[in-house]
Structure formats: structure tokens, C-alpha cells
Amino acid sequence: MNFEELPNELIISMFEYLYPIDLFQTFYGLNIRINQLISNNFKICEINLQSIRKQVFFIICSSFPSIHDKITSLILSGNDETPNLPELFLQNGFTLTGFTRLKSLTLDSINSFEILQLFLSQCHFLSNLQIFNCKKLHEEEQILSILEFIWHLSNLKSVRLKDSLHFGKMFKYITNISSSIETLLFDNVIQLDFDGFINLIHHSVKLQQICMTMESSHSYLRITERFSSIISLKLLHKGIRYGLINFLKAFPNLIDLSVETEGTFIDGYQWEDLIHHSLLNLERFQFQMNVLLLRIDDADVEQRIDELLNTFRSLFWLEERQWFVRCRWTQSSDQIQTTFYSLPYSFEKFVAYEKSKSTCLNQDEFCSYDQVNMLTYNDSINGLFSLANNSQVCFSKIQQLAIEYPFKEHIWSFIPTLNMLKSLHVRFQDKIHSVLFQSLLDKSPNLYELSIQSKIPLENAFFQFQNSSIRRLDLTKIVHLSNRNISLFDHKSLVNSSIGRQCQVLLINIRRKDEIIYLTENMPNLRALICLREGQIKSSSIVEEKFHQWLKESLPLSISININTTYIYLWR
Numbered sequence: 001m002n003f004e005e006l007p008n009e010l011i012i013s014m015f016e017y018l019y020p021i022d023l024f025q026t027f028y029g030l031n032i033r034i035n036q037l038i039s040n041n042f043k044i045c046e047i048n049l050q051s052i053r054k055q056v057f058f059i060i061c062s063s064f065p066s067i068h069d070k071i072t073s074l075i076l077s078g079n080d081e082t083p084n085l086p087e088l089f090l091q092n093g094f095t096l097t098g099f100t101r102l103k104s105l106t107l108d109s110i111n112s113f114e115i116l117q118l119f120l121s122q123c124h125f126l127s128n129l130q131i132f133n134c135k136k137l138h139e140e141e142q143i144l145s146i147l148e149f150i151w152h153l154s155n156l157k158s159v160r161l162k163d164s165l166h167f168g169k170m171f172k173y174i175t176n177i178s179s180s181i182e183t184l185l186f187d188n189v190i191q192l193d194f195d196g197f198i199n200l201i202h203h204s205v206k207l208q209q210i211c212m213t214m215e216s217s218h219s220y221l222r223i224t225e226r227f228s229s230i231i232s233l234k235l236l237h238k239g240i241r242y243g244l245i246n247f248l249k250a251f252p253n254l255i256d257l258s259v260e261t262e263g264t265f266i267d268g269y270q271w272e273d274l275i276h277h278s279l280l281n282l283e284r285f286q287f288q289m290n291v292l293l294l295r296i297d298d299a300d301v302e303q304r305i306d307e308l309l310n311t312f313r314s315l316f317w318l319e320e321r322q323w324f325v326r327c328r329w330t331q332s333s334d335q336i337q338t339t340f341y342s343l344p345y346s347f348e349k350f351v352a353y354e355k356s357k358s359t360c361l362n363q364d365e366f367c368s369y370d371q372v373n374m375l376t377y378n379d380s381i382n383g384l385f386s387l388a389n390n391s392q393v394c395f396s397k398i399q400q401l402a403i404e405y406p407f408k409e410h411i412w413s414f415i416p417t418l419n420m421l422k423s424l425h426v427r428f429q430d431k432i433h434s435v436l437f438q439s440l441l442d443k444s445p446n447l448y449e450l451s452i453q454s455k456i457p458l459e460n461a462f463f464q465f466q467n468s469s470i471r472r473l474d475l476t477k478i479v480h481l482s483n484r485n486i487s488l489f490d491h492k493s494l495v496n497s498s499i500g501r502q503c504q505v506l507l508i509n510i511r512r513k514d515e516i517i518y519l520t521e522n523m524p525n526l527r528a529l530i531c532l533r534e535g536q537i538k539s540s541s542i543v544e545e546k547f548h549q550w551l552k553e554s555l556p557l558s559i560s561i562n563i564n565t566t567y568i569y570l571w572r
Contacts, residue, residue, distance in 0.1 A: 004031065012041050020045050025056045028063055039066035046073035050108065051081050051505075053527045054088075054560060054572050061094050068098040076119070077108035079133065081472075081505050081528045083562040083569040086110050086119075096122035104128040111136035113146070120149050127157045134164040143170045151176040151203060162187035168213075171196035177203045185211040194222075201227055208232065216243030223250045231281075232256040241266055249278040258286045260347065265291045265340070268311035268325070276316075285323065288341040295334055305329060305338070305357060312359050324360045328353035349374040350395070373399040373420075377411065399423065405437065406430055418444045428454040432462060441467040450499075453477035460490065463497035472505040476532045491515060495522040504528070510568070511535030513547075517554055520570065531568040538565075 003011075015023055015038065027034050049057060074096070078086045086107075096102065096119060105126055110116050111134055123129075129150065137143060143166055150159060157180055161167055168186070172195040181204050186192070192200065192212055201207065209232040216239035223246055230251050237244050241264050248257075257279070266274075266289065275282055295301070305327050312325040326345075329338040330353045339353060343366035350372040360366065375398050393414040401418070402425040403411075421444045426437075441447070447467055451474035452458065458478050494500040495518075502525060510516060510531040519529060537547065544563065551561050555570070562569040 004033075008037060011037055015041065016043075020047055021052060021056065021060070024060045024063060025053075028059055035063075035066075039063070042067045042070050045071065046075070046104075047071050048075040049082065049085060049089075050075055050077040050079065054082075054558065057082070057085060057088070058092075061089065061092065064094060064098070069100050071099055072101050073104040073106075073128075074099065074102060075106040075108065076110070077106075078111075079109040080507075080530050080567075080569060081571070083528075083571050084560045085571075086112070086115050088560070090115065090118065099123075100125075102126065104130075106130040106132070109133040113137060113139065113142040116146060117149065120146070120153075124153065125155050126153055127155055129153070129156060129158070130160040130162070131164060132162045134167070137164070138166045140166070140170060143167055144173050147171065147174055148176050151178045151181070153178075154180055156180050158183040158185070160185040160187065168192050168196065171200045174199060174203050177205060179205055182206050183209040186213065187211070198223075201230075205229075210234070212236070213238075214244075214247070215239045216247060223247060226250055226252055228253050230254065234258040235260070237261045237264060239264065245270065245274055248274060252278060253281050254279050255281055256284045257282055258346065259289075260287070261289045261291075263291065265289050265308075267308060268314060268317055272314060272316045285321075286342045286346040288339060288347055290339045293336040293338060295331065295336055301329070301331055301336055302355075302357070304336075308340070309357060309359055318359065324358060324366065326356060326358035326360075326366070328356045330354040344371070345369050346371050348372060349376075351376045367393045369393070369395045370397050373397055374402075375400070375415075376402045377407065378404045401425070403427070403440075404429060405432070407436075409436070412443075419446060421447055423447075423449040423451070425451040425453065428452070428456060428458075431456065432459070434461075434465070438465055441465055445469060448472055449474065449505075451477065460493035463493050463499055466498050468498075468502065470499055471503065472507075473499065473503050474507040476507045476509055476530075478509070491518055491522075495519065501525065506530070508532070509534050510537060513537060513550065513554075516551070516568065516570070520555060520559070520572075527572055529568075529570040531570075533566060533568060537568075 011034075015027070018026070020042075023038065028038055029035065047060065049060070052060075076086055076089065078084065096105075102123060103126060105119070105123055105128070107116060107119060107130070109132065110119075116131075116134070116137070137146075147167065147170055150156065151174055156178065159181060162185075171192060184200075184204065184207060192214060197212075197214070207229055210230060211234035213236040216237060227250050231253055233251055233254055233256070235258065237259060238261070244259075244261070244264060245266065248254075275285075293304070309325065309327055317323050317325070324343040325340060326343055327338055327340045329336055331337070337353065339351075341347070343358065343360070345366070348371065350369060357363070358366070372395055375395055395415050396417055397420050398415060398418060399420050400423040401421055404427045406429070424440075424444060424447055444467065447469050449472040450467070450470050454477070458475075500523060503523060504525050505528045506519065506523065506526060507530040508519070511534045513536070516529070516531060520526065536542070548561065548563055551563075551568075555561070556572070559570050559572040562571075
């Protein structure tokens, strides 16, 4: 029996197992009947226009008139895998005005003020807005205009800004008052100064939860008012200790507090005094303090660590709250790199340190690090986990792993599974041992991205390694590639390998124009090619307009081309 002969009920049941993108890519356009089944039975869902082929993008957009009133969440991205997607969306007459049920919108890597403003103006009923990677948007008047527009959206409850470098300094000038925003999440480089934070609070009257980066100075010692509406605070702090303490006193109704510091250490007695006198409602408290200590001649390092941990061994910590603390450290001849953190560990990133001690009576307690999804492991520097001392430590939900090769196989004692691993960055210091590296790939059945960094030549035999799930390959950090001309033979070993044939996104150093043509013609599944310009095509003698025109004439018309002085982006 052919698929088209199946009854409608069975086809609809099959469709329910597919993600919307896969459903449209595979079945939409097959015939009028299938199109109607998809449109009439399409359930309320999220449409994610990241990491897709250009052809699939147009298929999905052409279906919008029949499903736009069922979409509650939409992600639009102009990142390196889908360059120019937002522009194409608008150039083809698509708008967001018909998305009457749209509640959540994510705008990623949109660095055009006009496009960003236009999308926001079409979404008056949003309750959740996320804006990522607007690093190139730096005109202060434009940024302020965007922020004023966001604070004017009357139904907006949650705002997340990430990797938007210049936004933080403009909050001090906001004039619109939001009566709806309850949650603000500022990730990575969004940094508020004193005046910006005060003004932001005054113009977000229903704010309850905030995640932010703060660099405290003596200005924070001037805070006298209290922000009673805030019940949840997640803070990355840089700056002076007493600035942080005085800042936290301004949140008397905090229930949930998470603090990560760089260079600032607050001992257990000081935390205890702060909580007893100013944070009486605090129920959940997580912290991580990263501190560099200078070594004192002939001083016992472990004794010094014990002295600091002892401040967290009072009745308040061990009995009243039953909050426990661990210190990890590594030492050199003149300094001690330490991190003190609450247990269980509750942060996404983890950097390996050699030695460990906690305030728990049983040192093997709280050895699960399920919250960690990004792990950096360097065997030669950290020697992090010896089997004898750390056999109970467990990272079971790693999604991003950075590891130096060669590594010792005892890592599998504390990383029992890599089933959730999506991104792997490997730094090669030596020739590749095929069995060891292949075993790493075999343990990663859902790996999407493989990034290679190497100071030695990458042999063609490297591409004989196999992993059926890899779709993104980054080869731009291989030093030797930039030091000599690349022959097509090197590229042939890639395109003829299983990893090359299945690769959909390739980042690679390119020295000659013909290499671009060769890769696009010989990698059938490639949808995005990101070329780091070197050699001839980075030379000051090259005329950009003529080079762009040559690419347009040499590549199929269906391929979008975006060029800057460093990269060439192709999307098809």
C-alpha cells in the first residue's frame, strides 16, 4: 500500500509524532490532500526557524496563511547557519501581524535596527520576548528606542536579553513604565551600572525575578531604598565585597538567591549575618565564589582552605539551614586558584580543579552534578578526578564538553554517559589515537557539533572517524591550515568521508576561491558554509565587489551570500 492510500486518521496519527519543521519539510507540498490534512489538523505549537535549509524556510513560510493562528511560539534567527533569514522573511511579504496567538518570540542575531523594530511593532500581545546576539547593534539612540518599545508592550511578562553588548548602559535612560514585566533575564555581557539598575527597577513596577551581571563599586554603598517586589535574584558579581553585601540588603523579601562572584570572597560568618538581619525570608541559596589566593611561604595550603571552610561550619550552616559548602582548588608556586560553592552544585558550567574538600561529614555526599551541562576538562593541567579520591563524582547530563586530547580513560568513571552531549570541542596536543577518539564519538549518540583545535597537522585519516549524528563541523581552529596552501586532496578526504557526506554546517579556513566551489558542489547535504578568509581571498588587493559578483556568478542562484572582511557565509 502506498502512503497516499492510507486513511486520513492514520496519516494524522503519524503526523503527531513529528516535529513541525520535519513535518513540513517531509510532507507539505506532496499534494492538496496532504496539505489540507496538515493545515486543518495542525496543533498549537512552536516554529523554530533556526538551523534549517533555505528551501525548508520558504516551504514553512508559504504555509503560514493556513496555520499562523495556531502558532504560539516563533524563533527567527539570522545566525551563521541562517544568514539573511530575517531579511528574506520580510522581503517575501511575510509579517507577524497575523499570528494572533503568538505569545513567545525569540529574535536571534538580528543586528539591523529597522528589522528588529519592525518585528517588535507587529507583536503587541507577546508575553515572552527573547533577544540574542545583537552585538553589532551599538547606536545608543537605536538601542534606547528598542528598549522603550519593549517596555511599552502591555502584555509582556518575561524579557531575556543575551549577548547584546551595548544594551546594558542604556537602561538608565528608559522613560516608559512597564506594568506587566515580572521577569528579566540578562545573560552574559548585559551589564548594568548603578544608575541603570535603579532606573530599571523604578520602571518595572511588577518585577519579581531578575538575573543580571553587576560590577559593584562604591556607588552601590549609596543604596538606601528597598526593592520589596523582588523575590528571586540570580547575580553574577564582579567588584568589591561590601558593595555586594550592601546591594543584597536592598532585597528584604528574597526567597530565592543565586550568586556567582569573580574575585570576591564572602565568608560564612558574613553570609550568616547578612541572612539573619536582612534576608529573613530566604529559603533557597546557591553560590559559587571564584577566588585567587596568594601563597604564603611555608604555609600549609590545605590548612588555609580549612580555615575558610570553618566559617561555614557554624550551627547556622550545618544544623539550622543544613547548607553545605565545597571548595575545589589547584595550586602553583605562588598562587591558589579556588572555587567555593554551595551543595548540591547548581550552576551550568563547571571547570575542573585538582583537590576538593567540603563541610559535609561524609565527603562523598552531593557528588551528583546534574545541573552541569557545560564541562571543561583538561587532564594535563587539572588532573581533576583521580579514581581514588573522586570515584563518586558524577556528571550525567553534559550537553557541551571541552576536552584536551589525549585524556585518561578514567574520565568515564565520572562521566558515565554522554547521551545528552550536543557539542564537543577537542583540543589535540598530540597525534590522534584512533581507538580512544572513536570511543569518545561512540559514547555520543546525539552529538550535533564537533569542533577541532590542533597545533599539529590534521592527517587525512582523521576523517575516517565515524559518528552518524554529527551535523556541524568546525575546522577553523586548526593552526596548520593557515600556514600553508590547502590542496584539493585535503578537501577530498573530507567530502569523501562519512562525516563529510552527512555534514550540514561546515566552518573551515579557505585560502582560494575555487575551494568554495568545490565544497558546495561535492557536499550534497551542506546547507550552510562558513568560510574563514585567509591567503588570497583575504588579501588587501582583492576587490570586495568583484569577489562578491564572482561568487554570485559561480554559485547557484538559490544560495544566499553574505560577506564581511573575516567570513563568507553561504546558505542554501
